[in-house]
Amino acid sequence: MTAKQLLQQHKLKRTSCREGMLELFLASKEALSENELREQLSGSYDRTTFYRSFITLLDAGIIHKIVVDNILTKYALTTPMTREHQHVHFFCTHCETTKCIQTDVEITIQLPEGFHQDSMDILIKGSCNHCKQ
């Protein structure tokens, strides 16, 4: 799957900003922040454009957003694996690497009477393989 195909598949205009962002997402094993994208695209685009592109790609479901406390916002491709209801993210508290974790176990939490669950976000914080102590 290429950036071009992803955009066409979702009937989105193929602009260089969107295509550049998607290429970076496709090449990365980890979630990326706005700043990381900006650096790698050599600051070619305005911040406003990034924000609007994020919204477009989020709405299309091509990427999803990962927010860690209020510290950090990252984005990652939505793959079949991450499209699931149940979605686990790992955040390294040392290097801030953030990634989607595959899980086969079905997690169920008993809610109080009258509460209804739509989705569940799970964030695990710790040290990644490069930062292990």
Place this chain on the structure above:
Amino acid sequence: MTAKQLLQQHKLKRTSCREGMLELFLASKEALSENELREQLSGSYDRTTFYRSFITLLDAGIIHKIVVDNILTKYALTTPMTREHQHVHFFCTHCETTKCIQTDVEITIQLPEGFHQDSMDILIKGSCNHCKQ
């Protein structure tokens, strides 16, 4: 446990802002936002004071912070139940009510080789008992 006791126990000065905040937390079954606290304390304190009081109470471990995406930040008392490594919050996408959910089930997620878990935050989104459709 009273607000006064909580502050003394943690060797914190007993100021009216801290005490007022803690009284609201003690009386509430749900997490509260800065705005909710401000309204209920009739805007008696500066925003800066709230932020600094949050930091003080967070550092002391008296309260904890719940961030929902980037939309909303709430705070709730840290009770023995919520002091656990594993922490479940419920967020109602209609009325934005946010609360800590008790769970006895121990959730374990297999991390990739070399990754180490310190903590896990679980956020369940859905409708609360008042907003159920």
Place this chain on the structure above:
DNA sequence: GTTCTTGCAAAATATTTGCAAGACG
């Protein structure tokens, strides 16, 4: 050529910091 996207400027929002005045113990 019509519609959607971009860049710029500016506004809105959330949060942090410095400093002098004031409250707590």
Place this chain on the structure above:
DNA sequence: CGTCTTGCAAATATTTTGCAAGAAC
């Protein structure tokens, strides 16, 4: 009275909006 806390002003950061020029199809 010494130390910690508050309020104000201002800085910083993030995100949103309006509008005219430009690109995509």
